[in-house]
Amino acid sequence: MRVVAITACPTGIAHTYMAAEKLSRAGADHGHRVRVETHGAIGVEDELTAEEIEAADAVVIAADQDVDTARFAGKRLIKVSVAAAIKDPAGLIEQALAAPPPDGPAPGGPEPKTPSQKAKERSFVYRNLMNGVSYMIPFVVVGGLLIAVSLAVAGNTTPDGLKIPEGSFWFKVNEVGVASFQFMVPIxxxxxxxxxxxxxxxxxxxxxxxxxxxxxFYDSEAGTGFIGGIIAGFAAGFTARWIKSWRVPDMLKPIMPILVIPILSTLVVAALFIWVIGQPIGGLMEDLTGVLRDMRGSKLVLGAVLGAMIAFDMGGPVNKVAFLFGAGLIVQGEYTIMGACAVAICVPPLGLGLATLIRRDRFTGEEQEAGKAALAMGLVGITEGAIPFAAADPLRVIPANMAGGIVGGAIAATAGVLDHVPHGGPVVAVLGAIGGVPMFLVAALAGIAVTAATVLVLKRPVPQAVRQAEAV
Structure with a gap:
């Protein structure tokens, strides 16, 4: 029998090609001709021809992201996860061949449930979210590492923070890194x-x-961060898909995908943020700043709250409120608040990076690589190094980050750790801007340990089939 297939994992690296190889081998072992088209990180490879699709007896879509199946109309077809194709490729081929044709049930009875239907391994939300995260990771890694290296090599402590001499080579490297970071949320x-x-x-x-x-766009000192980016992505996607479903005259159909849908969807999402979501951000920042001022009487409570805020959205509005609050007090000669922030800033990336080293079975190969980059970013106070993890699994990662931030911030504030510049991470201590370096290190290590331990408790192991594929 002739079978055609498509494999595609969220990042388009190991699992895409492992699933393709497994399907091809299983087909050959059972006397079937199997042709696989891969949707990897470098694009579509071994694209199926119209003739091959026409001659196919069945189709297998093994993908953890959306794949257009319009060209397979009229064919027996099943959709499964990449992990399912790695685990039981021969079974999937037989299921595809036994699947009912689109216009009626299979001769032998009702359509068999696919592995993805049984286990629901990848939800609709997760697949779409991971598609965005996989494209975002290179921007985070490139930007973060360029900034980290430039600050580590040429950074100097100044009253305005960790600065690199303007006009120098490393200043330009830093600017390139900042530019890469600016693409992160839009991508x-x-x-x-x-x-x-x-x-x-x-x-x-x-x-x-x-x-x-x-x-x-909405009179706020900070945007809505990566959380706002996730909201914008889903809002734009659902709006565009809804407009695609409109019945329009034939004369308008050619311009719908290139003009009508993008313009209307863009206006809807922009309006949502400018007048509905974005505007309250400014007021919320002012209210949170007022709350923080009221807490100045209790160093323990204030340090814990600042740590939680810094770790919550990693560069988003809540993080910015805490950071600006601490930075603003530096000019008044108050360095303790920024000391707590300096500790919390490095906890999420270092805690998650450490977790990827301790329990590799909790993270995919791509996440382990992101963990290495997060370690480098955390050392120079770039909290955004933890964003790929938080974006992919917010309900587990964000609480773990906040737990570590609370512990680190509380210890630093209680111990009187001082930070004389508006920046954080171990690099500030190395450059002499921290007062009370031993307790700074104690607070940071405690927070990092709590984040790493918490995320390892909350995260589930990567499926066995996926780990086996990565081992190969």
Whole structure:
């Protein structure tokens, strides 16, 4: 029998090609001709021809992201996860061949349930979210490492923070890194929307993500961070997909995907952030700042709250409120508040990076690589190094980050750790801007340990089939 297949994992690296190899081998072992098209990180490879699809007896879609199946109309087809194709490729081929044709039930009885139907290994939300995260990771890694290296090599402590001499080579390297970071949230949002609505959703998602990350659109000192980017991506994707479903005259159909859908979807998402989600951010920042001022009488409580805020959204509005509160007090000669912030800033990336080293079975190969980058970013006070983990698994990672931030911030504030510049991480201590370095290190190590331990308790092991594929 002739079988065609498509494999695609969220990051398009190991699992995509492992599933393709497993399907090809299983087909050959059972006397079937199997042709696999891979949707990897470098794009579509071994693309199926129209003739091959026409001659196929069945189709297997092994993908953890959305794949357009319109070209397989009229064929027996099953959809499963990549892990399922790695675990039981021969079984999937037989299921595809036994699946009912689109116009009727299989001769032998009702359609068999696929592994993905039985286990629901990947939810719709997760698949689309991971599509955005996989495209975002290179921007985080490139930007974060360029900033980390430039600050570590050429950074100097100044009253305005850790600075690199303007006009120097490392200043330009730092600027390139900052530019890469600015693409992070728009890319996350854009490819979430792309996964939901295909190409018509890409532009609204990217633009919506930019609006979400840029507070000047709604008179805020900070944007809505990566959380806002996730919201923008789903809003753009669902809006674009809804508009795609409209019945329009034939004369309008050619311009729908390139003009009507992108423009309308962009306006909807931008309006959502500018007038509904974004505007309350400014007021919330002022209210939170007032709450923090009222807490100044209790160093323990204030340090814990600041640590939680810093670790919550890692560069988003809540993080910015805590950071600006501490930075603003430096000019008044109050360095303790920034000391607590300096500890909490490095806890999420270092805690998660440490966790990837302690229990590799809790993280995929791609996450382990992101963990190495997070360690480098954490050393120079770049909290955003933890964002890929938080974006992919917010309900487990964010609480773990906050737990570590609370512990680290509380210890630092109680011990009187001082930070004379508006920056954080061990690099500030190395450069002499920290007062009370021993307790700074104690507070940071305690917070890092709590984050690492908490995330390892909360996260479930990566499926056995996936670990076996990565081992190979």
């Amino acid at each position: 996350l949002a854009g490819y979430i929307a792309y996964a939901i609505a295909d190409r018509p959703g890409l532009a609204p998602g990217v633009i919506g993500g930019y609006v979400a990350a840029t507070g000047t």
